[in-house]
Amino acid sequence: MIPNILPQDAEHALLVGRVWRDDQRGPAIVALRADKVIDLSAHVSVMADLLERDDAAQLVRDAQGEALCSVDELVANSLARPQVSPYLLAPCDVQAIKACGVTFAVSLLERVIEEQAGGDPSRAASLRDELNAIIGSDLSRIKPGSDAAMALKAELQARGAWSQYMEVGIGQDAEVFTKAQPFSAVGFGASVGLHPASQWNNPEPEVVLAVDSRGQVKGATLGNDVNLRDVEGRSALLLGKAKDNNASCSIGPFIRLFDAHFSMDDIRQALVSLRIEGQQDGFLLDDSSDMREISRDPLDLVSQTIGRHHQYPDGFMLFLGTMFSPIQDRNGPGQGFTHHLDDMVTISTPTLGSLSNPVGRSDQLPPWQYGIRAWLAHQRGTQG
Template identity: 30%
Template structure:
């Protein structure tokens, strides 16, 4: 079961979409009030949606015909780092000028009990499907990082899954680890969407395929894939550390790290089209532009 938001005239609407493509309009206009409502009712997201489907007729529309909006206005987007071996290798390459046999703090955090977590974005910095992501003006080595995102309620429960693009400046992070916030956080440096897949309808989140495709002037220049089965840590483990002595708001998104890094010689350019596809979550599409 998927949750979408779309523009109906001037008004945002939320809907549930079955795997057969039937669309049912919901009474909520945003995912966060939806979470608040079902908590008061003592029900689950899927139970509420199934009740809606039993009592409502589907829209006479197809999903591809809708003007999709970001499915949740996440108050915060957090991210986990070095949760895949591929990410560790890439961070080591950046930090050591390509000396892959050097042992760094990235090796240590990969094996440590405590994961790397950082605040990636806020609602004002986050964009959605078909929106533009920005390239920093002071970086010459920038890449998208395709990630499985967890949509959380305030108790820290995983209520849904979403695609995330954690835009990153490899040269800034590689220069000094203390520059991580600048390598990760700037305007329109994070995108999420296009839908939320209810967690109750995902049988095994460790069996999802992630694909990254980047097109330049109509030519595919990057085509990489990997699996969430390569994730070093459990999803609940990452959530538990985020929730530890912290405030987690309804609709918070936690990106779980990247298992795909473009070739070391690659950097994004203005006009590049980025496609991130994850099994049962659809395809998140963004275009890279220079930050003004």
């Protein structure tokens, strides 16, 4: 059965993405019209250029282009092993890939647990009970940077419960970091990678904004900010190793452009679902969470990323932070959740569709080889 990866109101959605074409030996920008995948390469060569255009919506609706295949064929090609051309890539290309951390109370609590556990999952359950007894539900109601937040900070410091994660969780400044390099993210159907050194890890389902060089949000998609809890738990200075590895960033399936049918308010009200299916042990996790629980408005996170202090001439993709930290025991009592190889992770929300990726090891998956120089060579070839 071919899964439906499209938004529930797909007939109204402006959906754009990228696919790999063997016959062109490179990527192509595509739009979805009805059930057809239309190549827009004759009009735009990179997604960043499309997002900069004021007439992007008209181009997506009306521009002439080759019909490559049906949506069902594209999905089947993307899930095949090996993938068959044309198949889905991450819908971004030259943009920077940035991510926000600790924007939900539940993820803040889990980051503090990782820190205090020093990367040892067996200590997580007892630490969770201790921290809940100290802070209760205060963190879910507090506005970062407010007078109430500063009063809570002083109280937690007095109790010896303050943490660097709480600083970015309820303090004035958000955590914004570089998740992955341009062209390095994988798309729907491709495997996501875990560093072989990690024994305690999890998916991080997130809404991802597509932002142009002027700081204007042009649309949104879904992402998996794959996380190594044991690595980051040993030291926050290992964030790069915990977050940026081969195939450790998944984005897709498509970017949905803002229009009369889809706006930032839809993002603010989105219900995001997570499903993890263990192919080896029959494990199943189904959960959902509400973007209304985010502690910082998405536009505040955008303004903390781009401005007079920092420019992004090619635009950027911005992960808004995860509202999920799976804690369901899997390998034994008190061990919490960690991935097994071949897990299938599906992230979905009605307005953006579904992003599915199996789980592998970063050192055993196909290496990242198509970067900026390869893309430039492809461009010279198509224009020659």
